Amino acid sequence: MNETNEAIEANEANKANETNEANKANKTNEAIEAAFAALGLDERLVLKLKEEGIGAPTSVQAGAIPALLEGRDGILRSPTGSGKTLAYLLPLLQRIDAAKKETQAIVLAPTQELAMQIVRVAETYGGALGIRTVALIGGAALSRQLDRMKTKPQLVVGTPGRVREVASLRKLPLHQVRMAVVDETDRIFSLGGKGDVESLLRGIDRERQIVFVSATRTDAMKEAESRWLRGPVETGAAEGEAEHGLPGSIKHGFMVGEKREKVDLIRRIARNLKPSGALIFVNDIERIGELLSKLRYEGFSVDALYGDTPGKERGEVMRKFREGKTKLLIASDVAARGIDVPGLPLVIQYEPALDAEHYVHRAGRTGRMGKTGQSIMLMTPQETFIATKLGKQLGIAFEELRLREGKLLAAGKKRSGGRAAAAKEEPRAKAASQAKSATQAKSASQAKSTPGKKSAPPAKPVPEAKAAAPQAKPGGQARPMKEAKPASQAKPDLAAKPQTQTKAKAKADRKKDSKNKGAPRWLKEKRNASNPVDPS
Template structure:
């Protein structure tokens, strides 16, 4: 078993690392080796073999590795190795894009550093800052933070960087996508110049290279590639998409799963609320579904994983970040409840099936407005994602009958049926043998417990019906409009005069709350204020989070919009 809080070694390929050897060959201190042995970890993944030695030697490192290569342990183990007993001075700062990932990295570092007495503190928006202040004052070894909250603490003078030895930028490309570039620059400028800097990113666009040139010193470069999913001949993963109106998404998901009948599947959702709602719907439909998201404790996560491994659950509904590190054996299907907001996310999800030469299925439920993103993913991956017709009620009935026929065929081939012979012989005294068989098939079919599905889901034209409004700055001459259905406008007391851009608002909201960039609606930037649309149900969470952080280095008034200004 490998350390795979971020996946398994099978998802990556070593650049030039030996294929054998355990963690003891990496030169880690005995306390870490003991913790890893207690966790059942036997040998490092390729990224860990490549990254740990130069990090132990104090080198800067630039690593490209997709989800599923073991990045967390690759930087966590060297950082913990360098801890000084009982000092509890901040020696390592880890910057991550979301609070869910901050919690996940903290949990991993707690497990690895338990025997060292390591104090690891998550620092992110939406959590009580008072506790963070108390823990920082008490003394910590490692802080794992979102950029916005880290900058907030720097402004308060409560993040002591004088003894800092290592800074890690994890998921750097995602942090830049969320608008944290300036925050990251400001944080790194505040760090001691002689520090060690470690940068991990799933992709290496020019802006990541620029960030590395500005802040890393002669870094060791490591690239762990995911193996190709296409062998000679047909692709291992069948991909497809269905265009579905938003109001029919849960019904469409159930329909697709009923027809596909996956042996083991992950359904990816964008938000925690979606995860809970979809899980409840699927359980009501007769599935053994389990939810997994960043709002769950480690004990809850472990119980979910135990049910998956024991076979008492066959379907996982999860957010992207919460699902990182999970290795579901024999996974047959991945279903995207929404189109992923970035091609890299789509590739990471699809990469969970089609492993080790096995075939798999990746399906996406796309709203009409999401078709443009689907086309972007096609261009990025060089692979067409066919838009298929959603199965009808008649298709579902046919599929269920076929499954009943298959189950009966298996029973006829494999089961000992002699003890039921007397029942058939008795009934054929009064009924035709065919009628007896039909009655038996009916009972077998109904005994599957499949929920009746008579809802017809309307067809949607296979085109993008409107451009995405989210994140776009409206021209000053256009008349104002009300928020979209289900959305509410928030007033933010900072605008163009303060240097605020749409990406700054998106980054602040996505970094300090559980919302993703694509959950955010239209953005208007005026000279002295800004307006941003967010889901009505999440407005109070966003207001609280933005009031607790800074925008362009200063506090701003944040409230629900009161309507047109004269």
């Protein structure tokens, strides 16, 4: 009976917990719906946001949506990954009249990838409102895109050059367009698309709404804003967000190594950190092929994107990367513009960014929508000044990093281990000390046993003789020095005497021979008789 009662109580407790969690979830959903509804969004869009799991509106969305719904021009500048796409796309979709079969809005993007990303979002939310979207991007078949334009889409998303080309063929009536958004405005202008953008803006309805969107704000953008926008609402970095256009959830660092070591650095980073995916940037597209082959040789699943990669191939490469089938993706700045991979944890810059603007767009591929991310620049010792320069321009603290014990740590940080590391070093130090003592003892033994070496002061006999000399003088008249010498010192003198006599005899013989040379026989005999040879 007791066990049955306990089981019943446990079931009731579980049901109560589930009910509480369900109530909390309902309250959370209601709060989210209320937050988006308070911005003035259509109920169908709010429900779609709930289905997509979108939480509360971000600061840029909360600041931009109400004003854009009123039809005001806008300048949306906030960190990469802060939700700018929904900030302009939701009010734009809501202002489109789905009953009219004509193109009422255009969105311009600098790259194919960003344009297709916007198309996917527009189809997700525009489908709930009955709005048709068509993509006009360079690199794809123009004939197919012209066929799609026959369906009279209410929204067109594309790259400036292709949209202008279609408009010039009179397949896109610009005079019907009442809303235009220029996404990544700074990048479009830097890539030479400013002329195409301004040509399109001149052709749309005079009573139009224009929105410029970017993570950074260049001088060219400011000049264009003064020309094309009328009383725009501005959404800058919110309080607590960085002014450089990057979210605070990104960690910025660099690793130092020679050029020939950079591939090995990437290998070590990937092996130790094991990221779900990493985007690798290069400055020179000619390096992409070399880097691709080397990393594949190391056994990595790696792919590459070039600026002129065909649309179909590009879509396949990005699909594999998003699904995790490819772990590393190499790309140039142009090719990677607009890449949005949810939860991308790591960006590696094989070569440092050319300037602060390029760095912002590279590092901004990670740490999106509040998630953490890591950006690492690989630099030679001669390039480290770039980190200091970028840090001053962007207000970012770059940290020198090293891989230690399988972790990415600051270069000045000591290894972890503490006592364990000291315990490992103690036997090594003890063994080294013992080896040193043994070497010193061996050297001393060899010096002692080797004759003729004056390695030790006690072996010198002269100081002892000098020390004994004063004591041998009883009255100061004796000469004890020669008598006090030990036998070991006298032997060398005795041995030297026969050697001296032999030399003198040889000298005398040579002198005698020189005198007798050429003399008569009787004179030689007389001289020898008067100077007999010493038999010794």
